[in-house]
Amino acid sequence: MIDTIWPPSFESCTDPKYIVLIQSLRGAVRSGHLPVGEKLPPVRELAWRLGITPGTVARAYKLAVEEGLLETTVGRGTFVADGRPETVLPPEPLISLSQTEDLDMRAVRVPDVGQDRVIREAMARVAAHGDMSYLLCPTSATDLHARQAVVNWIGPDVAGRITAEDIVLTMGAQNASVTALQCCLHGAHPVILTEAVTFPGVRHAGRLLRAEVIGVEMDAHGMRPEKLEEALRRHGGQVLVTSAQAHSPTAIKVPLERRQEIAAIARRYNLQIIEDDCHALGPADTPSYRALCPNRAWYIGSLTKSVSASLRFGYLVAPEGSSQTARHVAQSMFYGLPQPMLDICADLIQSGQADEIRQRIVRFVNKRVQLAVNVLGSWDIRWRPFVPFIWLKLPHGWRGSTFVRACDAEGIRIKSADEYVLADGRAPNAVRIALAPQVSEADLRAALENMSEMLSKPLQHAPV
The missing domain is CATH 3.90.1150.10 (Aspartate Aminotransferase, domain 1)
Known part of the structure; x- marks a missing residue:
């Protein structure tokens, strides 16, 4: 029989506490004790009241959202839902296009x-002089010239010592993030750590991959290392998604000393780091996480913010020894970038026009x-x-x-x-x-x- 007592007592329970908690939620919602629209306490508050860990509450809330019992609204909290299952994709788009004169x-x-003219010229050069076949799917052989161009585009030492073999090409930076996350996440309840204030794409990727996303408190220099370590102890976590060079939305650049502290924590807790460097247009003067810990950090960039948004050309620098796995994941999702796009972007980079x-x-x-x-x-x-x-x-x-x-x-x-x-x-x-x-x-x-x-x-x- 489902427990209808809300909130529940754990004094004599033998089942895992998150199971007891979600059973109580089910009973309270279905009995009407918790009506549709009722706001539930925040995770930490309910955990304190019940004498359990925030991770236990967050796990129960997450399962309840997936069942359609609860719904979360960014910035407002968690509410009793109308029973319809949560949609996989959130309603808010990542691209904001105004339909008004505002x-x-x-x-x-x-x-x-002047990108239009330059890109058209590159298309004409590729059409006139390109030697690639446009009949078959791209392979690691046919995209090699584009990966070599990306190595030159990133520049020496920004992402550590890299070669074309470390590069995986993707459909833009968001696609690169999802690819890297699929390589990092595992288990029934994967956990992503990120800044407490973060680009919505991290939230979207977490929902898409059914992972719990935990925010880590920040200060004027970015994510606080002691709060990251605290989150790892409480929630676990396989991967940290961050932007150290130009954080969106706060414009914070994480100083080298802070990056070194976070890299040291990643080594202690076997944590992988995905660094999105898309918003950093200027020259890099601080090593990326990929340079600081090349065996556990992923470096992401694209031509979207620095050349043209229409070129869905992203790249992922995998940790040492992980590029083959990442390439297999990318191939499973989309086989590879279209050969014409590979040729055009390689031409733009190699010609110096990009x-x-x-x-x-x-x-x-x-x-x-x-x-x-x-x-x-x-x-x-x-x-x-x-x-x-x-x-x-x-x-x-x-x-x-x-x-x-x-x-x-x-x-x-x-x-x-x-x-x-x-x-x-x-x-x-x-x-x-x-x-x-x-x-x-x-x-x-x-x-x-x-x-x-x-x-x-x-x-x-x-x-x-």
Whole structure:
């Protein structure tokens, strides 16, 4: 008989505690004791009340969500659901395309610096002089020239000493992340660790792979090592997903000493590290995790942010000895990148045109960042010269959600920190502002000045 007592008692139970907890949840929901829409306590609060570990509660909550008993809403918490099973893919898209005339500063877009012409020229060269067959599936032989080009594109020592054999090519960086995660995760209840405030793609990948995603507390230098170690002791975890060079949304660059501390923890706990380096457009002056611990770190990049979003060309530098496994996983998902795409991207890199585009984009982004700092510099902002967004900590009188609504009323679209936190996580009082390359400098300046004016007068501008 299913226990209908909520919350349950564990005094005389012989079953695992997470089983007792989910049985009690089932009984309470089906009996109506917990009605649809009822908010459940956060994981840590319920764990403290019941005298059990947060991992036990999180495991029961996760299973209940999969059954359709509960649902999680990012930034709001966990609620009793209407009984319909959770969909595999979350409703919020990773790509934000505005359908209005508003000034959209939500998504990071690549500026137009003449890519169309350059890419068309590369297509023409490949068509005229390419010697690859377009009849069969790509193989490790037919994509070798593209992997060699990627080694040159990454540059010496950024990801450690690498060769083309260490490179696995993917359909962009998100696809590279999923590929690496599939290589790392194992067991019935896999666990991914990441920053407490993180790019939504990590959350999407976790849901896709049915893994629990645990957020680790941050400070001004990134993830706190002692909190990472605490999370590993409490929850376990096979892999850490992070962005050390240019974190989205906070623009934090993790200093070398902090990276070395995290690398040491990874060695002690047999933890693998997946580092996404897509937002770092400028030169790398700090070793990646792949350089610090080459036998357990994965390095991810793509041409999406630095050349063109239409080129779904990503790459994964696997840990030493792991490239063959990663290549098999990639082949199982999509066989390999289309040969024409391999040839075009290899041509762009080898000709030097991809780097020319990257340098133009860097100059464009740097100019926009300077504009934003000049307008919003009196407020609490975090920025980097080559990162195409800024992180704005809101002053007293504003909350992230209300400031987003106030901007929305002015025709300006930005993202609240709520969109970057995990379920049951606490969102900082901040927003991310992408620097809108699709609009003129004058329009961007006007929007930023409008925001600065609103920040100074919360009582006047905050929505009722």
